[in-house]
Amino acid sequence: MAPLFAALLFASLASASGSGVSTAISRIRIDLERDIKRDINEPLRLPNNNSIAELYFEQPLDHQTVDSDTYFQRYFSRTSFSPSDAVSPDYVFLCTGGEGPGFTDSVLLDSVHCTGDMIELASNLADAGKDVMLYAIEHRYYGLSLPRGDMTSSNYNVYLSSHNAILDVSTFVEMQNEKFETKPKWVTFGGSYPGMVSAWSRLLFPDLIWASVSNSSPVQAKLNMNEYNDYVGKVLSDEDIGGSQECLDVVAEGHEQIKEQLSTSSGQEGLVAEFNVCEIDGLDNPLSVDRNAQLFAGDGVIYVPAQENDPSCTGDLCNVKKICESLLDGPETESAMDKLLRVAAAQNGDGCVTVDWESQISLLKSLAATAGGTRSWLFQTCNEFGFYQTCEEDSSCPYAKGLHPLNQDLEMCSSVFGIDADTVSNNVDASNDFYGGWNVDSSRILFVNGDVDPWSTLAITSTNPEVPDPTKCLPAFWVDQASHHFWTHEVLPTDSDYVNESRKKIWKQVDQWLQLDDAGAC
Numbered sequence: 001m002a003p004l005f006a007a008l009l010f011a012s013l014a015s016a017s018g019s020g021v022s023t024a025i026s027r028i029r030i031d032l033e034r035d036i037k038r039d040i041n042e043p044l045r046l047p048n049n050n051s052i053a054e055l056y057f058e059q060p061l062d063h064q065t066v067d068s069d070t071y072f073q074r075y076f077s078r079t080s081f082s083p084s085d086a087v088s089p090d091y092v093f094l095c096t097g098g099e100g101p102g103f104t105d106s107v108l109l110d111s112v113h114c115t116g117d118m119i120e121l122a123s124n125l126a127d128a129g130k131d132v133m134l135y136a137i138e139h140r141y142y143g144l145s146l147p148r149g150d151m152t153s154s155n156y157n158v159y160l161s162s163h164n165a166i167l168d169v170s171t172f173v174e175m176q177n178e179k180f181e182t183k184p185k186w187v188t189f190g191g192s193y194p195g196m197v198s199a200w201s202r203l204l205f206p207d208l209i210w211a212s213v214s215n216s217s218p219v220q221a222k223l224n225m226n227e228y229n230d231y232v233g234k235v236l237s238d239e240d241i242g243g244s245q246e247c248l249d250v251v252a253e254g255h256e257q258i259k260e261q262l263s264t265s266s267g268q269e270g271l272v273a274e275f276n277v278c279e280i281d282g283l284d285n286p287l288s289v290d291r292n293a294q295l296f297a298g299d300g301v302i303y304v305p306a307q308e309n310d311p312s313c314t315g316d317l318c319n320v321k322k323i324c325e326s327l328l329d330g331p332e333t334e335s336a337m338d339k340l341l342r343v344a345a346a347q348n349g350d351g352c353v354t355v356d357w358e359s360q361i362s363l364l365k366s367l368a369a370t371a372g373g374t375r376s377w378l379f380q381t382c383n384e385f386g387f388y389q390t391c392e393e394d395s396s397c398p399y400a401k402g403l404h405p406l407n408q409d410l411e412m413c414s415s416v417f418g419i420d421a422d423t424v425s426n427n428v429d430a431s432n433d434f435y436g437g438w439n440v441d442s443s444r445i446l447f448v449n450g451d452v453d454p455w456s457t458l459a460i461t462s463t464n465p466e467v468p469d470p471t472k473c474l475p476a477f478w479v480d481q482a483s484h485h486f487w488t489h490e491v492l493p494t495d496s497d498y499v500n501e502s503r504k505k506i507w508k509q510v511d512q513w514l515q516l517d518d519a520g521a522c
């Protein structure tokens, strides 16, 4: 079964579940507030040898209002590339936060966020005699950067927006600048939604942010992102990463067969038995409910790690190559649906598969969904970006076509947050008007995208509709055979030449920008 939020930027978001989560969250909050009372300005030195500290910064909740209530925003600092110990750095690199689970100190050491591009470059510059300070700032309403108190109130998401997050960045930069004896050049880095925050921080605050690197960032908001699943089809047939046309055909044909079976109640009952779908209270055929049938087949009965594809992963069925090999390896008489069933069973393991729209809505309404940022990101899609990954009749989606209609996502916005369909649609347009979408009017932003990434369809690339204007100095390049910002992950011996080269290109471009003296040059 594909996770509920295959739709979301990070796979890890898919894991909100379990009623124990909310207690865990309240406990963390209590500890946090105790720490804050102890002394919010006393850095917590972390147990490693890299001079990494965890700190909190008091931010206005509402930047537009004087005397707004505040919250404590969590951030990390690392001084190991700063011989002056952050007194007079030449450069400051800031890893911008976004959706997903909270940061840990690995964010400035070896995580998926900003390692291969930002931290490696800082290390190179330090070797060349430069003083480089590193920070990573969590995004409001994710991790431990939460408003105080009323997490259950209806006001919970009032101040959650990318704009407020960028204003948080600007306040943070100004605050740090006051402590430095010299005025350093700041560069922001981020991948995925944090890549949008990174680019837009430069867009809105060009005087504070000297340059920015924006990896795999879908800067063009779109209500119906039908491109996503079309691109998953392209990834399944991509021979460079072990896909093939035959593999795509099996997935598409198997889902056609499933869709056919879903049209009768005996067919549904057969699927419930074969795919081991859990009974729901009072309902032994959960697939008789339209929304459940959609959840079952509209996002795929198997999990295809398109945006997370890792060519060197070691688990079973962990990448496109292994999934395609397994799908195509079976007796000749096996139907496409039975091939999917075999892979689904291996992926799901023992235990039945829950397919229950109603309980998902209840979960999303509850505190449990704050874990991992699931609820907050859903809110941002309804409030700003859309990005709904439909699977429609007239598309190249490899799953059951027609079984992920846009009204499914819109119902979620309305049931969970009370935001109606027209408002969601207007919110998406407003985001593009505000930031410019593909036409971002800025300079010294580098856009990097992998060609194994459905999100690249809404990113600034050399092939998307609005080709970046070279005179504006918004360079963009592709990374072959790379999934969603794979090159920002920690550096490994298994990394491909393409990934290694992309890092060097990023370092070279940022280094060139850092050597400029003229604020207007690029």
Ligand SMILES: *[C@@H]1O[C@H](CO)[C@@H](O)[C@H](O)[C@H]1NC(C)=O
Binding pocket: 047, 048, 049
């Ligand atoms: C820090 O470095 C020292 C000396 O290299 C080593 O003995 C120690 O285990 C390190 N501590 C941690 C927490 O990595």
Ligand SMILES: *[C@@H]1O[C@H](CO)[C@@H](O)[C@H](O)[C@H]1NC(C)=O
Binding pocket: 491, 492, 493, 494, 495, 496, 497, 500
């Ligand atoms: C990519 O870089 C890493 C780290 O330097 C290295 O270990 C790896 O061998 C390189 N990959 C290739 C294909 O050369």
